[in-house]
Amino acid sequence: MKQLHYVIQTLLHSKGSNLLKVVSLGLGLTMSILLFARVAFEQSYDTCFPDTDRLYQVWSQFTVKGEKLDWQEMNCGPVAGAILESFPEQVESATCTAHWLVSNPLYYGNTRFDDKKIAADSLFFRTMGIEVLSGNPVQDLQQPNVVYLSETLARKMFGTEDPIGKVISYNHERDLTVRGTYADLPDNTTLKAEGIVSLPPSWAAEVSNYSWSGGDSYFQYIRLKPGADAEALNSRLGAMVDKYRPSEDKKVYGYTAKIAPLRDTYRGYEDMKRSAVILTVMGFAILFIAALNYALISISSLSRRAKAVGVQKCSGASSAGIFGMFLAETALIIGLALVVMVFLLFAFQDFVEDTAATRLANLFTGNRLWVPVGTVLLLFLIGGVLPGQLFARIPVTQVFRRYTEGKKGWKRPLLFVQFAGVAFICGVMWMVTVQYDYVTSKDMGFSTERVATGYIPFTTAEESEGAEHFFRSLPYVEDVTAGGDPLMGYSGTMINDEGGNSLFSARFDQIRPNYADFMGMTLLKGRMPRLEGLEHWYDEVVVNETLARMMHWGDDVVGCMVNTMGVNVKVVGLLKDFQMGGFYEQPAPYIGFAKTSFGGNLFFKLKEPFGDNLLKLQQATVNAYPDKTIDIYSMQSEADRLYNPVRVLRNAMMVAALVMFLVMLMGLLGYTADEVQRRSKEIAIRKVNGAEAAGILELLGRDILWVAVPAVLLGVCASAYVNGLWLDMFSVAVPSGWAMYVLVAIVNLLVILGCVLWRTWHIANENPVVSLKSE
Incomplete structure (x- = not known):
């Protein structure tokens, strides 16, 4: 308890410095956890089904004039059924679905329901493993004009009434009879639907091209039996498809199929892979900058807190005790930062959900709580252990003399990382912003005006x-x-x-x-x-x-x-x-x-x-x-x-850049204040010997530029590389060239230099006698 008392008194003694720490860590935690949680949410797509490792999606590939086209998710109607029929020893179940056949709204009376629906055959629920609450889908979905509703949609339509047997309308075109209900599906699935409309193959053949000759409009899935080898099955699918295809079609184009894990579908999209890389890099950049900023502010206070540590050691405190006290101090500050984070998440919930592209509740469910917990632990290790070791090494003799060990050994590398990270984020933010403006304003060859x-x-x-x-x-x-x-x-x-x-x-x-x-x-x-x-x-x-x-x-x-x-x-x-x-x-x-x-x-x-x-x-x-x-x-x-995904990324990058700038400036201000205090006697002696205020400012500015220039250049070059990967998703790119990155670097350096000069202006113009008397 005595150690905790000392920790609290230390925090209260440096309220201004600790307020900077809490705010900077709160901002950093908010953005980094938000970005990590979004990536984790997107990487968890289609893992909600039982035995997901046995659930596969069917893909098709056409060959035209000897050239193989890209694999596509949409298949010819009979493919999934043929796989089930041809490989009963490996395949447990298979299903065929269509989205476009039921894209219009449902009506109950005059009330319209725009909830998403999927048309599916009778083995849909068995294949996907979705919990059926009522009804017999294997039997019911063999009939046309049958619908199964999710628990939520059934309640929305009928309240507490029993939905079984109710008749609703599909787009005022045909009546559907409710034969069953099923458990709600989470948002992180590519099969999110509130209604499943029956898709008997015979009916599908009447209303669409459900054949081996084209009509590739169906999303299909299979569930393998335990122990079945997916690769072995893939090696036999080509021959199976070839057996069913009409001979006339074989002369015109080639066609084959394969299966791939369903859990890899969403996270395998190119834009999702790019987004995951960019958001993960951004998240780590913000987290490390926030953590290193905390460490920088803490290390910068070494000379000011050395005597207090020496007194504590004279009173019997061990190095381990000092280390533990600093870790406790870090834990308290991170706890306050988490309070700031929670406030920001709820105060700006609309923006948070827009940036995360999902509801806030989805980001922090039980199976994804490891994201904030892991982020906080990593922050604690980086921000607490390094400065804690330095504080623990302060010798008892510091009670009698100034602490000068390691004046810049840790500070400059920490500043370097911060400057590089901010320049990197700014470079990416700038490119995303100008690219978004470019593609939304560029002539598409037609007009949408009015x-x-x-x-x-x-x-x-x-x-x-x-x-x-x-x-x-x-x-x-x-x-x-x-x-x-x-x-x-x-x-x-x-x-x-x-x-x-x-x-x-x-x-x-x-x-x-x-x-x-x-x-x-x-x-x-x-x-x-x-x-x-x-x-x-x-x-x-x-x-x-x-x-x-x-x-x-x-x-x-x-x-x-x-x-x-x-x-x-x-x-x-x-x-x-x-x-x-x-x-x-x-x-x-x-x-x-x-x-x-x-x-x-x-x-x-x-x-x-x-x-x-x-x-x-x-x-x-x-x-x-x-x-x-x-x-x-x-x-x-x-x-x-x-371009909504680009807009969301732009907004996230703008906020990330702003947050990192604020965090970096807080650390830079703390560093500069401690440097000025540490070098006040040197500056006073220089002024006594005839140095002008401009010379003092130049000295301090040049000192920081030695760190800032290479760091900013590194950050800008890294952003150029990442931007190149991201721009691959577009057919056109904003004609910016290196001039844009030079401008980003100059602006970053001017802000850094301006901050240092503003913070040191007072000491550079102060009467040197004041500084010498304080010594």
Whole structure:
């Protein structure tokens, strides 16, 4: 208890210094734990299922003209069932799912529910190992128009009533009967769904391409039997797939399948791997800087606290006792920093959840509590053990003389690490910020300005014509068109040579005649496909520059013939390349056919004020088509969502840079104050001998620059390397060059130098007699 009393008295004696420690550690812990927790959450995806190590996902690979395309998650419908049938000794269960078949909302009465759903066959729950609360899914999901609801959605829809037997509507198109319920799934799974709609293979074959000939739109999973060898199974899948494929398809393209652990799917995405590396590096950088800043402030106080330590040793305290007292002091300060962290997490919960891309509760569940605990322990070891050993080594004789041992031996390396870390974070933050601004403002080859969009299907020509007339008659609508959404991407079609052999896959679209002009696309040559005078809707097409280049047509594009879907079509126009799905991929080959009716993806050019008119359009659409589910929204908001992960990373980097700057400045101020106190006699003697204030400032500034310059250069170079890895995810990069990094380095050095000069201005201009008298 006496030692604890000494620790508390020591903390109260240096309230200003300890306040800096608590604030800097609180900020550092908040950001580092937040970043680590997000990485841990993302790395835990799809580990919620029983015996996850036996759960695998099916992947497909197509080969076109001898070139193997990338492995993809979407498969031909019968693949999973064929695996189960062909390898009963290795495979326990298999399931086929589809997302696009049930992407529209559910209705109970007039209440709409936008909760995510998945269409799945009868073995879904058995394969995934999801707990079924009621019902017999193996039997029920063999029938069409059956749905199983999660416990949460069932309660949301029906309250305390029994959901079994209730009838709900899918998009006002077909009725679904609730046959069972299942336990809620956590957020960290790629199969997060509140409803499972039955997907009998026979029904799937009626409404979609559920065959071995294309139709690769299904996510599929298998559960291996205990002890089964996944690699051995993979070695046999090629021959199995080849056995089922139609011979005609084999002549056109190759197709095979493999299985891979489901737990590796999400964390194997390229953007997730890059994000994990960047966020982990940032987390460790912030943690080490906070810890080393604490150590720096503590070590800088050695000369001031040496006599107190000497007195304690004279009173019988051992080196181990002094070491333990410092560790207790560190533990108390970290405890106060944790209080600051908890306050910040809840005070800025919206920002925290936006940065973490999940709810705050998900970050600190029981199986992820090791993240904050491990972070705090690492901080305790770095920030407590090193300074504690130095304090414990102070000899008893320090009661009688000044402590000068190791004046700079520890301080300068600690400062070096801090300066390098801050420069690194600033370099990454700057690049993420300017890249985000660049891709969100760069011309995509089409315009989203004042454009609203929505999906509205029409079943008859009369309904389609009436809808086009209705929308054009609205006074706040300038123009309307229909076609594919370049932000969301397009479906595909194979481009063949004259012999019918596949050359490559192109993006397929059907567009109205005014589509290119409406979208602000550039028609380089020719015209758009016409609706009048065509024998078939596919007689004429417009292509983009990429497709023309891949066909080696040169400048004579208009009039060329291209083979696709088994027919030869005439190219009547050439479009300038435009982005599809944002600046994550290079422009893909595009082929656009005439769209004979108004419907599907609709686009509306609205007059100003855009926001008010968008609300009017939404209300007018609901009134005109009360039996349809129609969502009309700003196309610009859709574009913003494409880069939401970049925006989140930008915000995280800006806060991280600010936090690290504050932590670094706190440590630098503490270091400078102690250096000035330690060298006050030297400075006074220099002034007595004729040194000017400017010379004193130059002396102290040059002293810090010897550390800062190499540290900042190292940090900036490291940020350039990491930025290069991150920019690989984009098809374009901001044209900055090394000038940006030079600017970041200069700004960092100016801030560091300015802080030192501001802190030493008083002593440089002080009467030297005052300093000498204090000695």
